[in-house]
Amino acid sequence: MPEKIDTPAQRSVHYEPERATLVRRERFTEQDSVFAFQLEERDSLGHLPGQFVQLFVPGVGEAPFSISSSPTRPGPFELCIREVGNVTRAIHDLEIGDTIGIRGPFGETCDIDRFAGNDVLFIAGGIGLAPLRSMIQYVLDNRDMFEDVAVLYGCKEPEEMLYPGEVNEWEQSDSIDFRMTVDEVPEDQSWDGNVGVITTLIPSLNLRPEQTFTIVCGPPVMFQYVQQELDEKEIPHDQLYLSLERRMHCGVGLCGHCQINDLYVCQDGPVFNYEVIKDRPEALG
Amino acid sequence: MKILDKPDFDQLLEEWIAEDPREVVGPVHDGTKFTFDRLGSPEALRLDYDLTMLSPKKYFFPQREKLVTYGSDNGDYEMMRDWSDESRIIVGVHPYDLVAIEQLDAIFIDAQGDEPYRKKRENSVLVGVTMQSVSEHSFAESMGTARTETGYDLLLTELEDAYAIEIGTEKGSAMLEPAPTREATFEEVAAVEAKKNEVTAEFEKEIDFAPEQLPSLLKAGYDALDVWEDYADGCLSCGTCNVVCPTCYCFNVDVTDYITDDVGGTQRRWDGCLLEDFAAVAGGENFRKERVERHRHRLMRKGNYLYERFGDIACVGCGRCTQQCVADVADPSEIYNELWRTVNA
Numbered sequence: 001m002p003e004k005i006d007t008p009a010q011r012s013v014h015y016e017p018e019r020a021t022l023v024r025r026e027r028f029t030e031q032d033s034v035f036a037f038q039l040e041e042r043d044s045l046g047h048l049p050g051q052f053v054q055l056f057v058p059g060v061g062e063a064p065f066s067i068s069s070s071p072t073r074p075g076p077f078e079l080c081i082r083e084v085g086n087v088t089r090a091i092h093d094l095e096i097g098d099t100i101g102i103r104g105p106f107g108e109t110c111d112i113d114r115f116a117g118n119d120v121l122f123i124a125g126g127i128g129l130a131p132l133r134s135m136i137q138y139v140l141d142n143r144d145m146f147e148d149v150a151v152l153y154g155c156k157e158p159e160e161m162l163y164p165g166e167v168n169e170w171e172q173s174d175s176i177d178f179r180m181t182v183d184e185v186p187e188d189q190s191w192d193g194n195v196g197v198i199t200t201l202i203p204s205l206n207l208r209p210e211q212t213f214t215i216v217c218g219p220p221v222m223f224q225y226v227q228q229e230l231d232e233k234e235i236p237h238d239q240l241y242l243s244l245e246r247r248m249h250c251g252v253g254l255c256g257h258c259q260i261n262d263l264y265v266c267q268d269g270p271v272f273n274y275e276v277i278k279d280r281p282e283a284l285g
Numbered sequence: 286m287k288i289l290d291k292p293d294f295d296q297l298l299e300e301w302i303a304e305d306p307r308e309v310v311g312p313v314h315d316g317t318k319f320t321f322d323r324l325g326s327p328e329a330l331r332l333d334y335d336l337t338m339l340s341p342k343k344y345f346f347p348q349r350e351k352l353v354t355y356g357s358d359n360g361d362y363e364m365m366r367d368w369s370d371e372s373r374i375i376v377g378v379h380p381y382d383l384v385a386i387e388q389l390d391a392i393f394i395d396a397q398g399d400e401p402y403r404k405k406r407e408n409s410v411l412v413g414v415t416m417q418s419v420s421e422h423s424f425a426e427s428m429g430t431a432r433t434e435t436g437y438d439l440l441l442t443e444l445e446d447a448y449a450i451e452i453g454t455e456k457g458s459a460m461l462e463p464a465p466t467r468e469a470t471f472e473e474v475a476a477v478e479a480k481k482n483e484v485t486a487e488f489e490k491e492i493d494f495a496p497e498q499l500p501s502l503l504k505a506g507y508d509a510l511d512v513w514e515d516y517a518d519g520c521l522s523c524g525t526c527n528v529v530c531p532t533c534y535c536f537n538v539d540v541t542d543y544i545t546d547d548v549g550g551t552q553r554r555w556d557g558c559l560l561e562d563f564a565a566v567a568g569g570e571n572f573r574k575e576r577v578e579r580h581r582h583r584l585m586r587k588g589n590y591l592y593e594r595f596g597d598i599a600c601v602g603c604g605r606c607t608q609q610c611v612a613d614v615a616d617p618s619e620i621y622n623e624l625w626r627t628v629n630a
Contacts, residue, residue, distance in 0.1 A: 011398040015352040015551075016366040017396075017537075058355045058362045059549055061540045063567070082568045099362045101355075220570065247554075247566045249538045253397050256535030256558060260572070260581075262590035282572055 013143040013252045017101025018042075022094050023076050031083045033092060034068065040104065045077045050109030050243060050271040054251045055079065056101035059228045060090040064248040064271065066131035067105065068153075072141035080130035080162060081125040106251040109271045110241045112138055115213040118121065121205070123226055125198050125218025129153055129162050131270070132217045132245045136170075142177050150177040150205065154198030154218075157182050158191040169196040198222060202229040209234040215271070217243040218239040220284045225275070244283065261267045286474055287450040294441075294448050295327040295620045297464040301374055302326070307409070311342065311376035312337050324376065332377050332443065336420035336604060339530030340382045341375050343558075348528075349554045352401065352538065357547040367550060370404035374460075376412040381425040381601040383413050383436035385531035388597045392534070396595060404509060410460055413437035415480055421486040422604030424618040427491035430479050430601040442477045449477045457481065490618045496598055496626055503589040506624040510577065516620055517577035519612040524557030526606035526615040532591075532599040533557070556584035558582050584620060 024036035030107040032086075039045060046144035047051070047067050063085070069078035078263060083092045094100065112135060120139055124132045128268040139149055151170060155161050170178040179201045194201065198218070212235055216226055230240060246258035246265040258265035261280040263272075287424040289297065302309045302324060309324045312334040319334040321341050347369075354367035356513075386406075393402035416431065425431040438457030442449045447471055452458045469477070494502070506512065527533045536553040556563065559580065564573040573579050587600040600617050 012400050013398050014366045014400045017353065017364045019362070019364065024530075056364065056551070058357065059366065059540060059547075062538055062551065076354050088567070098360065101353075101362070101364045160468070219568075245566055245568070245570075246564070246572070249536065249556075252399070254393070254534065254536070255397060255538070255553075255556070257537075257556075257563065259558075259564075259586075259590070261585070282578075 012051075015103070015250075017054075017062075017103050019099055020102045022096055022098050022100065025094070025096065026280055027137065028080075028164065029160050032080060032160075032162055033083075034078050034080045035045055035091060035094070036069075036078045037102065038076040044071065045105055047105035048109045049112060049132075049138040050131060051105040051107045052131075052248075052251070052270060053077075053079070053102050053106065054102070054248070055087070055091065055105035057087055057090040057094075058099075058101070061087045062101075062103075062249075063087040064106075064203070064251060064266075066134070066243065068130040068133045069132045070104075070137035072138055073255065082127050088175060096210070100200035103251060106248075106266055107270050108268055110135075110215065110273070115139075115146075116145045118146065118211040118213055119208055120146050120150070121207065121212055121214040122149075122151045123202075123214065123216045124151070124153045124217070125222040126155060126160065127162070128219070128222075128243070130241065131168075132215060135215060140176065146210075147211065149175065150179070152198060152201045153180045154201070155180075155182050155248070157184055157186055157191045159207070164187065182281065197225070199225045200230045202226070202233065205233070207233050207235065209236065213239045213241070215241045215243070221235075223284060237278060238273060238275040241271055242274060242277070243271045246268050246270075246276075286445050286469035286477065287371075287452065287461065288444075288469045288473055289450055289466045290447045290534035293465055296609070297461070298327040298330065298376070299571075300463055301460070305374060307372050307487055309374045309376065311340075314522065320421040321375070329506065330377060330413050332441070333417045334377070335344075335418040336423065338605075338609070340385060340409065340605070341378055341411075341533075342382075342385065344373050344375060344409065344530050345386070345402050346389065346393070346534060347542075349552050350401060351541070352551045352553055354550040355548070366400075368401035368404070370408075371407035372405055372410075374412070377414045377441075378411055378437070378613075379425075380413060380433040380436075381415050381423070381428070381603045382531050383411065383428040383433050384430045385601045385603075386411065388532055388591075388595070388599060389534060391595055391597065392591075396435040397548060401413070410438050410456060411436065411629070412460075415440070415442040415477070416484045416532050417443060418607065419484060420604045421487075421489050422607040422616070423488060423602060424490035424492060424604035426485045426488040428496050428598070428600065431485055431488070435616070440575045442480050444476055444480075445474060449505050451477075453485075490604070491615075492602075492618050492625075493622050499588040499598055499600075499621065500547060500592045500627060502621065502625055503585050505628045507581070509624060509627050512620070512624050512627050513577050513581045513624065516614040517580035520559070520576050520580050521612050521613045522559050522561050522576055522579065523611065524559045525609050525611065527559055528555050528558030529605040529609050531601060531603055531605070534588070535563075558586070580614075584617060
């Protein structure tokens with residue numbers, strides 16, 4: 001029998017979005033930009049790293065997005081959004097000062113504080129950096145709580161890089177071991193770093209498996225190879241977390257779209273312990 | 286237990302229809318099928334129905350339901366909740382549908398706090414009825430839902446010239462106040478019990494094992510793809526089995542009432558896990574791409590997933606999916622029985 005999941009405490013869900021204003025945006029790639037929103041009636045969103053919101057664009061629709069900024073950084077919260085559908089296209093068309101609707105924050109996340117006193121390893125593939133960034137920032141802002149911290153980040157090609165300014169800071173920083181790779185370098189781009197898929201960064205890491213907590217986010221196919229490499233390093237499965245993507249419509253455990261077998265990504269995730277999902281055949285596609 | 290003569294029951298119904306601000310609905314026959322619909326007069330009520338097209342779930346969780354209305358003043362949007370809190374007096378609900386509503390109450394209200402559902406449910410009245418006819422597709426008796434002691438405000442059982450009425454709640458008791466009821470005699474109480482038992486013999490379909498065994502059967506049979514494929518092969522992925530089910534509650538949230546850029550709303554509408562793109566995400570991945578995976582998911586959810594989460598087996602054996610499946614591959618009793626034989630072979 002799968003373990004019983006606790007249902008959330010009594011609450012009231014009325015589906016009414018809160019007004020928020022676009023206060024800042026920055027383009028990273030042709031299709032990826034970061035958007036910072038300020039809620040009208042509250043200073044901060046009050047989220048945990050790894051949680052998500054439902055963003056509503058009037059006239060277009062609503063879609064779920066991971067929050068890419070950490071609650072340790074007050075002020076507007078950030079969403080890093082790839083333009084792939086109607087809602088995301090409409091978000092990319094927003095101008096500073098435009099109003100949208102927000103519901104949330106929603107979701108269960110990993111208890112980062114459980115990692116205190118241990119090593120933390122982040123592995124991000126492509127747009128997977130967006131949800132992980134909230135946790136990376138959180139760890140950096142509480143750096144004394146943790147031992148060694150490493151971030152592995154892989155993109156398809158150099159021009160696909162998200163958060164280039166921050167990536168540059170991480171590269172320079174003494175407090176984390178940051179490593180990056182690109183799958184390939186097209187002729188019209190320049191790159192003097194690693195070339196190869198993200199799994200090629202793992203063998204050379206000097207990990208202490210008994211005290212390494214790993215959080216992975218990327219396409220499902222990436223995870224399968226990453227996990228094989230982490231098994232080589234003997235990282236226990238209950239110290240391995242993943243952030244999963246599904247198309248939540250409600251965010252509150254009802255609409256059924258995000259179900260992974262018996263689990264709901266919107267309530268039991270989006271960040272899951274690998275031990276919990278590894279026997280759920282629908283988890284990794 | 287109260288007794289109300291049939292003419293007095295009709296009179297009571299007339300009064301509800303005329304005086305209660307809530308709409309009175311019940312099973313009616315539209316010439317070809319039974320449906321829950323508005324009762325214009327007591328004569329329209331057909332308590333002898335076997336199975337309605339949809340369950341009364343539609344009154345608390347409508348097929349389409351507005352959630353939010355937005356409007357703009359020069360691009361500055363206001364977004365307001367706009368769902369209906371209309372409640373109803375629902376007469377003539379069979380026990381399996383009462384059980385299904387209890388399950389939805391536990392999920393929508395107790396666990397998830399869904400306000401659009403709660404507001405409609407809270408002030409509604411459920412008048413149950415002991416089954417008088419049994420659909421050839423139903424296997425409610427073997428699911429333990431052909432009778433129920435809970436989930437109703439009032440429960441009617443037809444006797445010769447009167448209705449025996451069991452009172453489930455104070456709300457139900459208040460509804461009866463205007464009527465000239467009397468206490469039931471011992472004979473009448475025994476007659477009600479006999480009626481409830483009588484109907485249990487009329488079911489043509491059943492599952493071949495105790496319903497409590499369903500969750501573990503499904504877990505054991507998850508990889509019995511031959512069984513799942515037997516049925517999925519003919520499935521048209523139309524989602525009818527989902528939308529007619531009294532315990533299915535998946536939905537989409539869409540933008541609607543799209544009149545201009547500046548005024549509109551969102552609605553939720555019933556969705557179905559059998560539909561091909563149900564588990565697709567924006568990046569192109571579809572997490573239940575194969576028909577057999579979606580078919581299995583529906584039955585796993587009914588008999589295992591929701592049970593593990595909320596403690597109820599979410600198939601009440603009503604037979605609606607069987608009755609309305611165009612391809613004749615949806616019958617849960619048939620599938621569960623085949624799975625039972627395979628797993629125990």
